[in-house]
Amino acid sequence: MSQAKTSPVHLTAAATGALPRALLLAICIIYGLAGLFGRDPWKNEDAAGFGVMWQLATGGTQDWLMPNIAGRPFSEDGPLVFWLGGIMIRLFGGWLGAPDASRLATALFYFGTCAFIWYSTYLLGRRDEVQPFAFAFGGQPDARSYGRALADGALLLFLACVGLAMRGHETTAQVGQVCFIAFMLYGLVRSLDKPVQGSLWYGVGLGALCLSSGPILAAALLVATALAVVACRPLPAKWLTAIGLPLALAIVAVWMGVVYLGAADRDEAVTFIREWARYDRRTYGGPSLAAAGFIGRNLFLFAWPVWPVAVWAWLSWRGMRRAAHVALPLSMLTALLLLLVLQRSPGDVQFILLLPPMAVLAAFALPTLARGVINAIDWFALLFFTIFCGFLWFMWIARTTGFPPKIANNVYRLIPGFQHSFTWSAVVIALAVTLAWVLVVRWRLSRAPKQIWRPVVISAAGTTLMWVMAMTLWLPAINYAKTYRDVAQAASMALPSTYTCVQPIRMGNAQLASFSYYGHIRFGGPDDGCDVLLRHDQVDYGPPGNISHFEWRLVWEGRRPADRDERFRMYRLVDVGRAAPPRPTLPRRLPRQP
Numbered sequence: 001m002s003q004a005k006t007s008p009v010h011l012t013a014a015a016t017g018a019l020p021r022a023l024l025l026a027i028c029i030i031y032g033l034a035g036l037f038g039r040d041p042w043k044n045e046d047a048a049g050f051g052v053m054w055q056l057a058t059g060g061t062q063d064w065l066m067p068n069i070a071g072r073p074f075s076e077d078g079p080l081v082f083w084l085g086g087i088m089i090r091l092f093g094g095w096l097g098a099p100d101a102s103r104l105a106t107a108l109f110y111f112g113t114c115a116f117i118w119y120s121t122y123l124l125g126r127r128d129e130v131q132p133f134a135f136a137f138g139g140q141p142d143a144r145s146y147g148r149a150l151a152d153g154a155l156l157l158f159l160a161c162v163g164l165a166m167r168g169h170e171t172t173a174q175v176g177q178v179c180f181i182a183f184m185l186y187g188l189v190r191s192l193d194k195p196v197q198g199s200l201w202y203g204v205g206l207g208a209l210c211l212s213s214g215p216i217l218a219a220a221l222l223v224a225t226a227l228a229v230v231a232c233r234p235l236p237a238k239w240l241t242a243i244g245l246p247l248a249l250a251i252v253a254v255w256m257g258v259v260y261l262g263a264a265d266r267d268e269a270v271t272f273i274r275e276w277a278r279y280d281r282r283t284y285g286g287p288s289l290a291a292a293g294f295i296g297r298n299l300f301l302f303a304w305p306v307w308p309v310a311v312w313a314w315l316s317w318r319g320m321r322r323a324a325h326v327a328l329p330l331s332m333l334t335a336l337l338l339l340l341v342l343q344r345s346p347g348d349v350q351f352i353l354l355l356p357p358m359a360v361l362a363a364f365a366l367p368t369l370a371r372g373v374i375n376a377i378d379w380f381a382l383l384f385f386t387i388f389c390g391f392l393w394f395m396w397i398a399r400t401t402g403f404p405p406k407i408a409n410n411v412y413r414l415i416p417g418f419q420h421s422f423t424w425s426a427v428v429i430a431l432a433v434t435l436a437w438v439l440v441v442r443w444r445l446s447r448a449p450k451q452i453w454r455p456v457v458i459s460a461a462g463t464t465l466m467w468v469m470a471m472t473l474w475l476p477a478i479n480y481a482k483t484y485r486d487v488a489q490a491a492s493m494a495l496p497s498t499y500t501c502v503q504p505i506r507m508g509n510a511q512l513a514s515f516s517y518y519g520h521i522r523f524g525g526p527d528d529g530c531d532v533l534l535r536h537d538q539v540d541y542g543p544p545g546n547i548s549h550f551e552w553r554l555v556w557e558g559r560r561p562a563d564r565d566e567r568f569r570m571y572r573l574v575d576v577g578r579a580a581p582p583r584p585t586l587p588r589r590l591p592r593q594p
Contacts, residue, residue, distance in 0.1 A: 008316050009132040009367040016141035016149040017451045023440075024152060030433070031159055031464040032110045035169045035471035036103040037096070040483035041517075042170070044510040045349055047484065048074075049082070049171040051513020053102045056086030057093060065259045066272045069509050070516040070523040075275040079255075080212040081105065081176035098517070102171050109179040110168055116182035117158050117356050118151045120189045121363050124325040125150035127192070130364065153453040154363035157309065158355055160381075160459035163302030165467040167352045173212055174352055180209035181332065182356035184221060187244070188228065188235065188328050195236035196243065203244035207251030216280035217339065217353075218248070224335035232327040284342040294346040302351045303358060305377060305459050310358045312373075313365035325364050329357035366452040374455040382441060385462030389434060389469060396473045417561040418480045426472040433468045437461060481562035484514030491534065492519035494556030494570055502570075503530035511536060511568075531573040538565050551576050 041047035051069040064086070067079045074082075085105040092101040124130065125147030132140050141149075158164070168175060183205030191198025202225075210218035222245075229237045256273055263269035300307060310333075317326050336354050343350070398407040399420055412418065440461045444454070470478065492515075495502070501524030504512055515521050515534070524530045533544060533552065543552040552571040559567045 007129075007131065007133050008319075009130075011132040011141055011146070011367055011452070013141040013145065015367070015450050015452055016145040017449070018145070018148050019152040019156075019451070019453050019457070023457075024155070027159060027460055027464050028111070028114055028155070031460075031467060032107055032114075032168075034464075034468045035165075035475075036107055037100045039099070039471075039475060039479045040485050041099050041102075041510075041514065042479075042482035043484065043514075044508060045172045045174075046170040047510035047514050048508070049085070049173065050099060050102050051509060051516065052082045053085030053089055053105075053171060054098050054513070054517055056082055057089035057098065061262065062264060065262050066269065069513050071525060072509070072512060072523075073272055073275065074509065075272055076279050077173035077177075077213050078211040078276065080208055081109070081173045084108070084176070085171055103169070106169060106171055106175050109175045113179045113182045113356060114155055114158065116179070116186040117359055118155050120182070120186045121154035121360050122147045122151035123189045123193070124328075124360070125363075127324060129320060129323050130325050132367065149452050150363045150366065153366045153456060154359045156453055156456040156460040157306045157362050158359040160456050160463050161302070161306055161355055161359075162304050162463060163348065163351055164355060165463060165470075167349060172349065174349055176212040177209060177217065178352050178356060180205050180212060181221070181336075181353055184209065184225075185328065185332060185357060185360065188225065188240075189324070191236050191240060192234050192324055195239040199236065199239040199243035200247065202240060203247030204251070206244065207248035210248065210252050211255055214280035214283075215277055216284060220335040220339055221332060224331040227334075228327050228331040231322045231331070232324050233322075234324060235328075283344060284339065285344045287341050288344075291341055291343050291346040295340055298348050299340075299351055299354075302348055303354060305381070305456070306355065306358050306362045309362035309365045309369075309456075312369065313361050313363075316365055316368040326361065329361040332357040333361065366455065369455060377455045378444070378458055381459040381462050385437070385458075385465055386441075388462075389437065389465055392466075392469050392473060393430075393434075399477075415477050415481050415562055418477055421476065423476075426475070430469050430472045433465055433472075437465045481560075484511060484560065485518045487558050487560050487568060488515040488518035488521075490558050491515060491556060491568060491570060492521055495521065495532065496555075496572060499532050499572075500524070501528050501530040502532045502534050503528070505533055505535040507534065507536045533571040533573075535569050535571070537567055537569065540567075540569070543571055549576060550574065 041050035048069065052067045052074050055068055055070065056063050064079075064083065067074045067082050085102045088104040089098050089101045092104060095101070096104075126143045128143075131143060131146065168178075184202055187198050187200070187202030187205050189198070190201055206218055206222065209221065225240065229235045229240070259273060260266060260269045263272075314321070314326065314330065317323070320326060321330075333354060336357070340346070340350055340354075395407065395411060398404060399411045400422060402408045441458060444457055499522075501522050503524055503526065504515075507515070512523065516523060521534070535544075543554060545552075550573050553574050554569060555572045556570040557567060
């Protein structure tokens with residue numbers, strides 16, 4: 001079938017002009033760095049990931065072999081992302097502080113993901129089968145310009161995703177996983193014209209993904225690759241099988257061997273590896289209505305506006321769905337969506353994994369969008385982000401000035417106990433980004449560029465505006481509401497002057513990490529004979545059962561002011577067989593919160 005019959009794209013060379021490099025780089029850098037510094041690790045996954053990294057940075061060889069949080073093994077995800085975070089803390093923690101230094105790893109993964117998305121789309125956009133319709137008298141764009149315009153659009157689509165703002169700035173294993181998924185996709189695309197080089201990229205990406213997650217995610221994408229090979233004949237199956245797969249297996253095998261041979265207790269090493277391999281199996285199960293309902297309610301907003309554009313790409317290229325630019329990202333996207341549906345306890349932390357293949361696929365819809373659709377996307381983004389920006393400014397002014405009183409009282413009711421302070425630097429940055437938003441909108445509407453990336457410029461600039469304003473004007477309030485710093489330090493002050501260790505009861509990984517870091521609390525396990533218990537309950541179940549001649553006495557209780565459902569209670573083991581002095585009063589004990 002000829003190109004004229006298969007290509008749905010009819011473009012002139014003017015439609016593939018490159019987006020101004022300064023604007024594209026500014027959006028990427030500002031969006032990526034905003035919110036990384038000057039804040040605490042937040043509940044839940046962010047604090048847990050930081051806890052593993054901090055334990056590595058301050059621990060010994062055994063901690064690097066078998067990552068943990070205050071002695072509790074952390075085998076939910078592989079160690080690769082945490083290794084990089086621990087290295088960053090060791091290198092820059094003394095200068096930036098451990099939390100900020102750990103997020104340098106997040107920044108590296110973010111910029112790596114952006115680069116792999118751009119280059120994957122660029123290489124796909126240069127292929128012969130996706131070139132626009134060739135006019136009789138010329139005037140169509142050349143392959144290089146067309147690929148670059150598509151790559152700019154893919155990157156803007158990725159940055160425009162609403163859900164990327166929060167999840168893309170956390171110290172979680174998922175920020176590394178999304179980078180390695182984009183890494184794998186780039187390897188597959190590169191293998192189309194350079195089979196050996198592309199297979200090497202693919203093998204390293206697959207091995208790194210397995211080493212930063214678990215075997216099921218890597219296995220699912222391996223199956224997706226096999227399906228892509230069947231659908232897309234140009235993929236070099238021989239080289240991917242002979243180079244990529246053995247390289248990935250070798251990476252994982254080397255890690256397992258080092259853990260086994262380097263561990264002080266080899267039985268413990270075997271248990272750790274077994275738990276890492278089994279965690280995925282406990283994470284996934286059969287399809288459930290709960291998982292489907294959660295995905296239906298949350299994914300559409302999380303991945304807006306990329307998902308409707310990706311759907312349109314699948315529809316508009318209906319005659320070429322086995323071509324590389326559709327088959328490769330779609331195969332990965334299908335596998336990742338299937339894993340989402342199979343989650344036993346669905347959550348949005350896995351949504352970010354969908355964005356790289358979805359953005360690459362959606363980029364090829366941009367040349368086929370009708371003018372009415374383009375205008376609808378533009379005006380929706382313009383109205384939504386302008387209203388949202390105005391809302392943030394209005395609420396901040398009310399919180400700062402106390403006027404109108406009713407609005408100000410509602411803000412303070414949401415974050416009880418928060419002491420607002422005026423910061424000139426935050427205000428200046430927020431004003432600057434607001435002015436930049438006005439200039440981008442004015443440029444987009446007055447110049448009315450014809451390039452294919454024009455539908456998503458305002459969306460990408462709008463998400464950048466939203467995130468930067470939240471991380472300047474509202475960062476102190478958000479940080480106060482989502483950190484465990486104050487309650488951890490209060491618990492530390494209530495500890496006896498001498499104690500053996502503290503045994504955590506029903507405390508999650510984020511809480512354990514935060515209390516260990518901010519409270520410098522020495523935690524122990526059930527077999528360590530701890531004489532202090534720190535329990536996390538939603539209701540008061542009373543003190544633990546007494547032991548002969550000993551009883552557990554409540555010495556402190558507290559909670560985060562922004563969370564009414566969780567409460568921490570600390571009990572000390574007291575010998576009642578001896579003549580004990582009267583129970584001392586504790587002036588440092590926090591008052592019981594209503």
